[in-house]
Amino acid sequence: MPARGAGKSSYQRIYEVVRRIPRGRVASYGEVARRAGLPGAARQVGYALHALPEGSAVPWQRVVNARGEIPPRASGFEGPQRRLLEREGVRFDARGRIDLARYGWGAPRARAKRPRG
DNA sequence: GCAATGACGCTCT
């Protein structure tokens, strides 16, 4: 429940940010937390997503850890998540990692046509 | 209000 009463709950803020993640790209928990106005609360991001139902319109699959991997703690959804990301065109490394420099939210690829070089 | 939990991040080695 909202302990801040600033309007929506922190979770709601997190969901809003996650939904803003472009398709075919991924964002780290810290990235989402920061964008949600909770710098340092990366844990809550994962915790919030953990409370997400299946029918949720929040693309939680686009949220990964700062290393571009699916949290090893995620025993149970590391499967579906990877599958969903692959469906969006996200490529995984041989070790199950994602190149944040390529698919990361805010990656150079996201820039509108090469800024210059 | 206090103590415990948690889909993590950063620093040092």
Next chain:
DNA sequence: CAGAGCGCCATTG
């Protein structure tokens, strides 16, 4: 890049 340890903040009981 990989491994181990501490800190961070919000939710839950």
